[in-house]
Amino acid sequence: MTIAASHDAATEHISREELQRMVAAQRAAFLREGPPSAETRRRRIDRLMLAVLEAADDLAEALNQDYGTRPVGLTKLFDLMAWVGDAKETRDNLEKWMRSIPLDGPVPAVIDQKPKGVVGVMGAWNFPITLTIQPAFAALGAGNRVIMKFPEFHRRTGKVFRDAVARYFGEDEVAVVVGDLRTAQAFSELQLDHLVLTGSPAVGRAVAAAAGKNLVPLTLELGGKNPVVVADDVDLDLAAHRVAIGRMMNSGQVCLCPDYVFVPRGQHDLFVAKLEGAFRRAFPSYLDNPGVVSIVNGRNYDRIVALIDDAVAKGATKVQIATPTEADQLPSRESRLIPPTILVDVPENATISSEEIFGPVIAVYPYDDVAEVVSYINARPTPLGAYWYGEDTDDFRNFLHRTNSGGVTRNDTFAHQAVAGAPFGGVGGSGYGAYHGKVGFDEFTHRRTVASPVDERSFVDGTIGAVVGSSEVEAGIDQAIAAEIADIRGRLGG
Template identity: 50%
Template sequence: MTITSGPVTEVAAAELQRLLDAQRAAQAADPIPDAATRRDRIDRLVAAVLEHSQELAGALEADFGSRPTTTSMEIDILGALQSIAFTREHFEEWMQPTEVPGGLGGVIPTTVQHRPKGVVGVIGPWNFPIVLVFAPAVEALAAGNRVMIKFSDMAPRTGEVFARAVASRMRPEEVVVVGGGLQTATAFSDLRFDHIFFTGSPKVGRLVAAAAGKNLVPVTLELGGKNPAIVAPDADIAGAALRIAGGRMLNNGQVCLSPDYAFVPEASKDAFIDAYKQAILTFFPTFIDNPDVVSIVNDANYARVTGLIDDAKAQGATEIVIVPDEEKDRLPAPDSRRLPPTLLVDVPTDAKVHDEEIFGPVLVLHTYANVDDAIGYAAAGEHPLSSYWYGGDTDDFRRFVLNTTSGAVSRNDFALAYSNDEAPFGGAGMSGSGAYHGKAGFDTFSHHRPIAQSDLPDALIPNLVPPITAERVAGVEAMAVGATAAAVARIKAREG
């Protein structure tokens, strides 16, 4: 199938507002959809994507230039199904009001209602453009919302197919997909949604958060970062190298969870390099014409990543390109945007590769004499989306978990925390805010409203307004004295 795409067509701000108004009006007519309605919407959205799966995979290959259909099916199309099944199984339970202990010593019965926020805007990235809008959209539907999706303009063919697929099963007042470029994205971010969910870079995330802030729209930011991989003194070097290489080379490194740099013991440097090279060549025995290779998505990103390599080399770093010898003079290949697997060793501290997420098939390798130096390095940087530890569940590992902050930690494999729908997934600081997956996603897209009731014969509020009697003054003073004494006593008790 040949898929063509012309220039990106912007969507006018007035049209975006019309779509939002239509969804808001539909939500007002059914503000808390029942479980059957929510399940029907989820099932229709899933069917829409699956019925167009082959066309979507073809569009993804056209947008990237080279991307195996199997990769697109495994991750972008089928990759969300397990999480969706989990949400579909449990959301009715999550919908139910939650009883909490009564207020004022139990005399005010209180329940928490989990109601939809209303209309959710989902802004997706280009690296996995389907699954990273598909999965949050399902969780928003499970919470009872309507959804508007802004598809990445860097995958325009896929966006066209995805919009058509969604429209084949979903009414626009339920879920609607828009394309467009920067102009559309800016207008989309300016809309007064009830929640915005953004996946992408910290640079763009700042802009989305600033635009949403003008309207006081809550935002979930799923970003990235400089993800560390520390190979512990007790680690199996070959096993760690294999797993780090796999995490680095998934989607040719264009993954927000990929390790950006690795620390290995000084004595294991050469062994790690040899094992890493062997792992890469096992994955890609050839590269230049290998149909399993994913291209860098566009010329701008190709130039950005090659620029990081060139800057590091200019400052004295050693570049190790890991392809068969007969291909080394043919790579990198700008015309096909085939950037080969690369190790950067002995990289100076001022190199630009330390300052931004690589998002390509490049790993920076550091060594350490003391593992605490590696832990300290990871702790000193901006908080990454994921941190990796290769080695045993030792005191070193527990010190690493204690002293570093990241969205998640995985030990001895890639993205383990991401795959567990019982756990929230999200970043920290520069790698994001908020979380989704399973109940965390349901909670993100819900407003948790306490409903407190009183059947007491006497009202409470008169006790807080004038006249302020002598008895009230004495009561407040006595309460303050008693509370202060209790706080000081607790401190003294701990001090012995």
Template identity: 40%
Template sequence: MRQWQIAAYRLLRNRGWWTFVAERNRTLGRVTMASNNGLQDILDKQRAAFAASRPEPLSLRRDRIKRAMALLTDHADVLNDAMNEDFGNRSPKQSMITDIAGTVNFGKYCLKHLDSWAKRDKRHIQFPLGLLGAKGEVRYEPKGVIGILSPWNFPVNLSFGPLMQVFAAGNRAMIKPSEFTELTSEAMRQLAEKYFAPEELAVVTGGPDVAHEFSSLPFDHLVFTGSTATGRKVMQAAAENLVPVTLELGGKSPVVLGRSADFEKAGERIAMGKMLNAGQICLAPDYLYVPEEREGEAIEGLTKAASAMYPSVLDNDDYASIVTDKHFERLQGLVSDARDKGAEVIEVNPAGEDFSNTNARKMPLTLLRNVTDEMEAMQEEIFGPVLPIKTYGETTEAIDYINRNDRPLGLYYFGSDSDEREQVLDRTISGGVTVNDVVFHVSMEDLPFGGVGPSGIGSYHGAEGFREFSHARSVFHQTKVDVAGLAGLKPPYGEKTDKAIKKLL
């Protein structure tokens, strides 16, 4: 089934067996059930089912998580092949790690912690109400129907990862995946129909018009993963219905290479994080800050590591293609702009391959030296295998530069100097941090993942993710004692009232 020359898949039932069948020249611009008022109809049916079935047992939440996990494991090959075709080339093993196995493992984590997350939280009641029998608690209750707008770079993970905690919190879900990975999106839509009733989960596909309509729906919560610019539009659309949002955006995540760092090991880890998925990662290192006297050593470490992991690029199945011609041309434009404005361009091309006469959309790791803020590569998130390098004399120069720009989704520090590490962490703000590596904090299931300001709002993973998709409902149980009368809170006001006020001040 590999190397499909197709435009989509149709999932057919044939004597009880489900198979994907190629269909040529099929347009995926719309989904029948999502036409006209279809999206609102799906939302209404999910919300009605949610209301009618309350309260649902935790066992049903577990069942939905397990079905989502089974969907991924049972059809991993189909999904991996679809991602490979959508990208032009994407290693099925990489997809298995990043999109399938990692997501399934996160489902296991949610199952393990569901009981403790859902437990009612007893709260302190101030004196003397507690002594008189009053009680307070917080119940973490499902919000209802949650929308998930997922991107193309990790299309399965960033659809089903949030879904695991959406289900854990007891919600229903609608997913609108990216039109850039249309085969994967269509596969997810059809598989969702097999494993879930539409009142539990619906996947709808389509272009920007469908995405706009989707983001304008009156969900009980909306999750969006994508660019900061699009995130602003999504938040604006959600605000019309006062829909709370979780925005997982991006930005320019910096790497600070301290003088105490192991430059060879750091080079390997930075190159791995930058070249995974060809740098098409919201948390990929976006620029590198190195001590001015060791810039050459840093470049050598990156070049050596990249060459060892990817001795060739064009015909290397382990190295992903850029997802579309438009994205490829944008990256080429960033490099050309930097070169025209005085940057030195270092293309890590160990096999000496000719990239000018190919339509593979393969781009080697490209380092930019002597960069300035006037260059486009230093003004926008790169989202590809291009890495600008800046130098510093004192660590404070790197810190000040980071603080002058938008708060990034990730920040990375390499070094064994604990004082310098804490200086960098204490004086900067970012969504998350990985020390002595890059990207890895997002894969730590018990750590909340999210941005801050332009890099995002809210988070998921960890207990924080469960609470993100839950309503923290305060419940106060009043005592039988006439507290208001004893405290002088009931009119007519008098001396008791004055005493009560005095005690509060």
């Protein structure tokens, strides 16, 4: 097992002035070039793909060291291949997406698709490559310049990523910033044309406040406590297995991981037993298991352990999945490993009931009626994902109709964010805006209406009577208002 002794060492600081210089260079280059052609955009996407994929081995090893321990295969699959399909869809559809859109109406007009200018991306530490680079592909496809702030927790990976990108791009086209927390704070205050952040709701609020001072439009992909509902018609073995695997992805350090599970009261104990069995089959050992991912740093390790301890102190029961020989050694702060942990009988006043866990811990609650579950979810901030295990029944349809979330997956975990071309993003407490596919292109595009009246009288000429108070024009307006009122009353039945 590899644990980096200097994991928490500070990354370098990039000054506010240097960041402003980089943005100014990109904006000047953008204005000189004007909206780039589809071919130029395609070549930028291809160059960025090539830069990162050529460095795949170095990036995977660097991230393994930055985390402490993280399987190279996991990084290559989720950080170095997960975005490829989305990037290729963007590059292959640019001509179609870039076309002006004609509008029907009395005044001939089109919607012009304009790049915004300079787009900033602030990635997240849990999947630092994917969550930094995937919005960048959408921004490049929309014709923008891009400056990326790599997550400060991963200084080794950030430097490999920065150097890889610099081999294919000048900083006035695509740039990577590797800096500390103060650098991130300064980055959020830049005069950008759009800013994307993936992070926690607390960080999202801080970045939104900073960006708001410059009226910078935002895309926020935040986390949330993602619920799972197990229906009474479910295959419990299937549900337990998939919930367990979903919870343990990246040791639970995923914004879409299930945080808590509602199970019919009569099946609650059996589900907990099956969930424990699923965890044990997936992790027959833990301390020296090459498939285990360590908690990213000491601060987050301490936070997760404190959430467990607080819940137990307030009455919850803890089921820790560890072998007898490992039980006394886990959790381990030295290796930053926390074994799969199930919490039952969690009281409402436990901190874990309201705080996103972001670790290998899951709470299980009994329920008697789906209406209880709907009320519980709706009383809390809107989650990024929601999961239902069971058939496509009236109860499921009611759940869809009465709750809201960034996305929904039935009988699996994470699947809604992997659907090609489908929007991915949050709502309410889990963020706003979305990207992936055409939605990502639209997110970083300004849609500008261009009107071209061709009648002898212009639009202004046609309204001059209302402006100067013509009695004849005013009478006509009053008649139009009366006609609309009559029409609406007719539709309303009175």
